[in-house]
Amino acid sequence: MGRWMKPEVYPLVGAMAFVTSMVVFQLTRNVVRNPDVRISKSDRKEAVLDNADMGEKYVDHGLRRFLTTRPPEVMPTINRFFSGRD
Secondary structure, three states, rough: OOOOHHHHHHHHHHHHHHHHHHHHHHHHHHHHHHHOOOOOHHHHHHHOOOOOOHHHHHOOHHHHHHOOOOOOOOOHHHHHHHOOOO
């Protein structure tokens, strides 16, 4: 009983820590940047917000703009090798 966690568990802990950090990032991003989330009382008084430009800016973020210019392949070198394309 010298160790409280076995070394075999380290990859699982690492994966869980990574996934938890992704969830925290997404939740924080939604609370801070999402135009539909209203925290202040003055914003909540308005029933319908006219903020279409803020919504477009939220949806068209930098990562999405970068990924739209890339081909939809995870590993293009391996795909080309096995498909026979040059």
